[in-house]
Amino acid sequence: MSIDYSQKIPNNVHLNDNKTLQRALEHWQPEFINWWKDMGPDGSQNFDVYLRTAVSVDPSGWAHFDYVKMPDYRWGIFLNPAEADRKVNFGAHKGEAAWQEVPGEYRSNLRRLIVTQGDTEPASVEQQRHLGLTCPSLYDMRNLFQVNVEEGRHLWAMVYLLHAYFGRDGREEAEALLERRSGDADNPRILGAFNERTPDWLSFFMFTYFTDRDGKYQLCSLAESGFDPLARTCKFMLTEEAHHMFVGESGVGRVIQRTCDVMNQLKTDDVAKIRAAGVIDLPTIQRYLNFHFSVTMDLFGADVSSNAATFYTTGLKGRYEETKQTDDHLLNDASYGVLEVDDGKLVTIQAPYLNAINEKLRDDYVVDAKAGIERWNKIIQKAGIPFTLSAPHKAFNRKIGPLSAARISPTGQVVSEGEWTHQHLHWLPSAEDRAFVASLMGRVAEPGKFANWIAPPARGINNQPVDFAYVRFN
């Protein structure tokens, strides 16, 4: 399944054989490039960036590294190889052959799923477009740009599906994907978290850790879809998505490492002294964590959702690792625990499993997200500092679903409006916290040099040394 780079649009889907589709995508391509130039990384279009590009989708070929100017990055269309005799593995169509075309009756739901996923990709590029100006090192700048071009690639993946399978509606949706803008009051991105700003690098690392991990779980459940082209597209996107979570996990880890080093040098846990030394104190890191975790919780949607049930029953979107679940994959009679506020307390009630599919995915995500937080805690433990980071309760600071009506503390206690007002600055980053973090941001662009608030990584990219010139300015 090697990729045909001789084409205007690199692809492994034999685009050459479908002239109509090829022309439609070639028409969209310059619009994408214009969008990239307008809304992609600010002031960096002429840099040579040491980027990874897929040259084929098999394991040996998709991690090819070389310098490239970002607008010349070969965005294209790559699907995982087809699985012979793949079946629909859940819902009412379980056991039928997977669909190679969109079933007419599910057309609008499927389009909605693809548009919602696709919309997040350009959104995050827009959110992150100014970060290159304040990068803490060339290494980090390169990682940022890698994330950005791959989000662009993921947009291509979704646009291909829209163009190839949804006719005129699909083409219009593809254009709208380039017209919405993150944070725009009149024409915002679809999901809330993608209209938040990513103002500093701690936010960026938290975003790539928590929010891109939501992306992983969404892609995993779409990779189970009975609509085979969607499943194959998402499978390949997952391989790229892993890099984004790596940037987040290692980024936050390095911030923590640096803070611990300075705390040990100064022998202090006094926040004022730690901040005066130019590093980010652990309580502030915890507040950023709380914010990004809770914002991401909302991305999974309402706790009880009839839409989710429909998507599942109709075979469009499965659960995380659907085929590894040992139940009947129909879930008609099963139930699943969801949270509710009852008499001033959070209680778990049993809801029909089909309606609680979002909650199941959210719970799977929480397990994974917590494991990474534990790895951050190991850095702190190793430094001998008595502090533990923790994930807030999944009901904390929710803006979507029935839990959004209540005020819930990070430990899962229902609190009064008064207490929330009194306490929330201990739980979420204050304007002052954000201003302090912003004050640390300044561009470090010399190979091997790192900003004071972050430790160097343990390894370079692609076995290159840490002081490699990951970005060359022209």
Place this chain on the structure above:
Amino acid sequence: MTAAPATILRQHLIDPEICIRCNTCEETCPVDAISHDSRNYVIDAAKCKLCYNCISPCPTGAIDSWRNMPADRAYPIAEQLLWDSLPGQIALDQGGTAGAGTEVGAGNTAGETPEDVAQIAAASTAGQGGTAPPPWSAAHPYVNLYGIHQPAVATVSGNFRLTAEDASSDIRHIVLDFGNASFPVLEGQTIGILPPGLDANGKPHHVRLYSVASPREGERPKYNNLSLTVKRVTEDHEGKAAHGIGSNYLCDLKKGDKVNVVGPYGTSFLMPNHPGSHLLMICTGTGSAPMRAMTERRRRKFSSGESLGKQMLFFGARSSGELPYFGPLTKLPKEFIDINFGFSRVPGEPKRYVQDLLRERGEDVARLLKDENTYVYICGLKGMEKGVEEAFTALCQANGLDWNGLRPQMLQQGRYHVETY
């Protein structure tokens, strides 16, 4: 060079400090060797086939972690699941079973020397105290052009028996053609052969290293080929029956067969190129391969009338019938090369080893050693090292030289090279 039975396992592991649990490796693994719990991702050594499919998709590099372990002491999954960090490399000589042989654990990409190739290099040059610098006038060698992930594929264009039909050993001259693939080698370098199939544990066989026996411009000049001198291994060092995987594979190859080749390796055991440089070569058995390469390089120059330094060769074998290249060697002009054969198993004659020959020619050898343009090469079985050293000490003493002072000086100047196995 030939291989001893496998004892070292190059165990594939995941660094829990760097791994971010993205699941890409588990997803990629074609044999389900990778699994995880809520703490770590781990690799089952009994299942992993070293296909390397998981390496490049890993975003962190955590997957590219290796430890050399005695095969019977590989880290089990249960232990890996408890790790907070990777254990250090254990000292293999404490591992009990891991004596350094010529066995190579696989696992690298082009551009890096596999750890175990380095280990063999260390073992084979231990006699001189580690690798020495190359001669100052040596050509620049290419190394590590092909790794185990992407070996070069050569075609067998010839396989000839060198030893007499009635000789006890089957030594073969094997010619490999690289077609359009670039595989530049210098005299004295080695290449790795990947025997096909799996070993008793279901793993791909380890790499086998062989010295190149042809000069840089090819076994046949202007052809993209090279030759190897391979002895079919039917017994181990103690004389017990043993089936050498690599050597039997190579000796049985037919013309037209395809062979996976990695390397080249070696940056030290190289010949000088400056006019007036002398070669003093001492070898036994298939240790003649690099000497044949160097001699052949010079013979071709000699034929074209180029003025050269002296060539002196000491070559030991059981009998003339067991001596690879005996016929062609005897036909070389005396003014080109000074050849001394020593046979240890000729009925009715006393045993003569290379060290005996060195002593006999002590005066001439000493004259060469006194010349700063002399380069010494020793290659063959490990057992020959001691005798050769003793002979050098004695002949130096007899001719007003101090071997203990000269040897380190020659080593430092890249003029003394030992490769034994």
